Amino acid sequence: MLDALTAAASLTIDDVRAAHARIEPYIHRTPVLTSTYLNELTGAELFFKCENFQKAGAFKVRGASNAVFGLNDEVAVRGVATHSSGNHALSLSYAAGRRNIPCHVVMPRTAPEAKKAAVRGYGGLITECEPSTSSREAVFAEVQAQTGAEFVHPYNDPRVICGQGTCSLELLEQAPGLNAVVAPIGGGGMVSGTCLTLSNLVPEIEIYAAEPEQADDAARSFRAGHIIADDAPVTVADGLKVPLKENTWHFVSNHVRDVQTASEQEIVDAMRLIWQRMKIVMEPSSAVPLAVILRNPEVYRGKRVGVIVTGGNVDLGKLPWNEG
Structure with missing residues (x-):
């Protein structure tokens, strides 16, 4: 079994498969949903892997x-x-x-x-x-x-990364023929798990990370070629405020095609759009992938795109479009 000191570079797809077998009794195999409206709006075929329906309400x-x-x-x-x-x-x-x-x-x-x-x-x-x-x-x-x-670190732990990699393992079975996958990035656990799975099984799939402009340390790190950490960024996407660490940086620097950002208003608009059109509850962090797709349509147009909806634990008393 992996321990917390295992280097990210040593992880294999067998570790992800072992994780899936280990956790299967305790998790949901979450559904993949689509929206004709959002496909027409973006010019892409979007396949939403709905971890907002996961046990405890999140992929984590x-x-x-x-x-x-x-x-x-x-x-x-x-x-x-x-x-x-x-x-x-x-x-x-x-x-x-x-x-x-x-x-x-x-x-x-x-x-x-x-x-x-x-x-x-x-x-x-x-x-x-x-x-x-x-x-x-x-x-x-x-x-x-x-x-x-x-x-158990929230993301800089190989055991955690392998567990997060099981999400893409399911997605590949549920939505075959993907050209790209987009996931939110904070510390990079989900993106790292996605990279671990896809780079081993379908390396031609493009992996994009989506990040708030107001917490864009991953984007700046990606461009600089080394980790740049913000201590206390402020963004509506509260799950994406933490910086990359060495294990997640390994995957981001080696396998991510680009880290794209969205403004606070774009994130809120994307969140509201999904609530309205798909009738699913998701938190602001989960809306960042759609926000960057809408902001960069030329990157995704004509492609089959997996979109990881990371969680649905939103405070219903403080919806962002109701706050002034």
Whole structure:
């Protein structure tokens, strides 16, 4: 079994297949939906892999479950711990609950209340921190020292990356003949898993990462050729505020065709469009791929494009088009 120190470069498609077999009892095989209206609007055939219908409401349950159920009993009894703005926190809490072990979570005090409530609902124990990467990591170090729990990083963990790679494994079966896949990027866990799967199975598929303009460290890193980290960006896409790390940078730098960005208004407009036309609840982070497709139609026109809808844990009391 993989451990947290395994280098990303050593991962194989067999690790993804093993992860899928391990987590299958604990996840949904999420549907792929289409929209004639959005196809006509973009000039592409879009296939939305709806991880908003996933257990715990987000794709991150895949990586979290792979990490939790891959632990040996001696390690597992001490529980798991992480820091997260929301979806990884509630996903790890969900997985830990299924295995009946403790889950300690450090969350920014500004994280959506809906996500905090979900973490507590799954049995996670929350310690709050300030909304910055530095505060998050400092508070987490204290929590881990006190508990001795196994650290499961939200994305810079090979076990997590392999779990996220199972999403594309399913997508290839559900929507054959894809020319491109677009996924949101924050820390890069989903994009890395997508790269791991597609580069091994269908290397000709173009992989694009979608990012908010106001949290564009991945785009700037991609162009600079090295990691550039922002400490506390502000964007409506709250799940995409964290920087790349060494394991995810390996995949982004080697397999991503481009990192494209969208403005805050474009993200909100894309989110509202999907709510209206597809009748599905998705969070702002999940709307960034459609926003970049609409912004760069020449890249996608005439292609079969997989679009990963990463989560649906939105605060219904604070929809972005109702905020002034």
